Amino acid sequence: MAMLRGNNPIQRQAMDCWKGATGHSWIYPTLIICANGFFSTMRPSESFLTPYLIGPDKNLTTEEVTNQIFPVWTYSYLALLFPVFLITDYLRYKPILLLQGISFIATWLLLLFAQGVLAMQMVEFFYGMATAAEVAYYAYIYSVVSTDRYQRVTSYCRSITLAAATLAAVLGQLLVSLADVSYFHLNAITLASVSLAFVASFFLPMPQKSMFFHRKDVPVALPGPDQVVATVSSHRPSSCPEDKGSGSAGREPTPEQQAGRAQPQNGVLRVLVQLSQDLRDCYSSRKLLYWSLWWALATAGFNQVLNYIQVLWDFRAPSHSSAVYNGAVEAIATFLGSATSMVVGYVKVNWDLSGELALGVFSAMDAGSLFLIHFTDNIWACYAGYLAFKACYMLLITIATFQIAVNLSMERYALMFGFNNFVALVIQTILTVVVVDSRGLGLDISTQFLIYGSYFTFIAGIFLIRSIYTIISINHRNTSVAAESSSH
Incomplete structure (x- = not known):
């Protein structure tokens, strides 16, 4: 403890954190937040949501689930994401974790005991709130x-x-296949799990600082929700290529910044101005712009596939007359996604030269997987197409995450990742309104996957053309340099 004393602001900050934890160390809050994360994610019923809604428990039609109920999650998530982001920082995180717990509990209480389309739309609204949190x-x-x-x-x-x-996917599959547990009781197990997560969040110590509204002497950057880079990169990036002085992680606050903190009534406006300046600076880099463009486009399509894949599986092999292996497929998909993400950390590639080519090639593989899902009537081929699709996406999102992170200061990459996901959600909302919603085209589930396959073909085309242009430009530049050298 004596070693933490001193005039170094980082040491003072560490001392504040040490004092703030009820368990008198970093171990206590880490254990509690991990317990919260485990129980809030351990939802064995999620892989079987569509069979539960379409089955005798809720007795809804496929069209109601696809065109009227599931789109509500996208709309509520989009509406809540930005305000929840700001409120989360202002309230210093713990109250939002409590809100997430309440939202999860409301979601599964409604799933268990409510009936009808409107009640299930409320389920999607509360789930959207939990996702935003x-x-x-x-x-x-x-x-x-x-x-x-x-x-x-x-x-x-x-x-x-x-x-x-x-674990949730495996447990759900084992309970359904071997123990003949009903979907209702599977949802009851999930309710118990998310309730434990809510209880765990009560024991979290209240933070004394946050990224924007409650800064200490040293601004501390908070990595964003998509932390793939944390398992891939062993170092911390230090600067943005077009850093124009809007805030690096190790800089002392200027008098203007200190004056800004003294005016809490202008805090929200000051934060919004700072956010817009940071985004403008970072997106002025072409490299970051292209990687972010793929991120937003592909994530929108990925989320659409995840939202509606269970409906397509039920269409290919109706759950009332066929064995359901949704949990097993999700477990394998999660494992493959983790494995492909880890592989990126060991592959030595010049991503400046080959990165856009990889985006184009693997996006084309995603498109092929979705076309397979659309054109085949075999449920096992659908499962295989989904596994290939998710593995390719997780590989690419890891590369994109790493490429963006290494070009940003710690203070900025959480913001940029969050904004990329917000743009993805806007694109996803447009897809939902046009393709899925009954007020739009309201397409059947098989045709939807034809649209999603075409969508990823469009993404692949953009980046294959861009990669060809990049490779030709680099080769031409190298040829010019070699010609100049030989002439001298």
């Missing part, structure tokens, strides 16, 4: 531990949620 999970831990613990606690938080998701 996920930002608090990763942001919280960085506000109560010192910077030298960031990499370790990120690894713990990320690993525990991946383990919980895999």
Whole structure:
């Protein structure tokens, strides 16, 4: 403890974090937040949501589930994401974790005991609120531990949620296939799990600082919800290529910044101006712009596939007359996604030269997988197409995450990742309104996957053309340089 005393602001900050934790160390809040993450992610009924809604428990039609109920999640998530992001920072994370717990509990209480389309739309609304509140999970831990613990606690938080998701899928499949547990009781188990997550969040110590509204002497950057980079990169990026002075992680606050903190009534406006300046600076880099463009486009399509894949499986092999293996497929998909993400950390590739080519090629493979899902009537081929699709996406999103992160200061990459996901959600909402919603085209589920396959073909075309242009430009430049050298 004596070693933490001193005039160094980082040491003072670490001391504040040490004092703020009820367990008198970084271990206590890490254990509690990991417990929260485990129980909130351990939802064995999620792989069987569509069979539950379409089956005798809720007795809804496929069209009602696809065109009227599931789109509500996208709309509510989009409406809540930005305000929840700001409120999360202002309230210092813990209250939003409590809100997430309440939202999960409301979601599964309605799933268990409510009936009708309107009630299930409310389920999707509360689930959208819980999804929007996920930002608090990763942001919280960085506000109560010192910077030298960031990499370790990120690894713990990320690993525990991946383990919980895999365990939930396996457990759900075993209970359904071997123990003949009903979908209703599977949802009851999920309700118990998310309730434990809610209880765990009560024991979290309240942070004394946050990224924007409650800064200490040293601004601390909080990595964003998508922490794939934490398991891939062993170092921390230090600067943005077009850094124009809007805030690096190690800079002392200017008198103007201190004056801004003294005017809390202007805090929201000041934060919004700072956010817009940081985004403008970082998107002025062409490299970051192209990687972010793929991120937003592909994530929108990925989320659409995840939202409606269970409906297509039920269409190919109706759950009332066929064995359901949704949990097993999700478990394998999660494992493959984790494995492909880890592989990126060991592959030595010049991503400046080959990155856009990889985006184009693997996006084309995603498109092929979705076309397979659309054109085949075999449920096993549908499962295989989904596994290939998710593995390719997880590989690419890891590369994109890493490429963006290494070009940004720690203070900025959480913001940029969040904005990329917001743009993805806007695109996803447009897809939902046009393709899925009954007020739009209201297409049947098989035709939807034809649209999604065409969508990824469009993405692949953009980046294949861009990669060809990049490779030709680099080769031409190298040829010019070699010609000049030989002439001298």
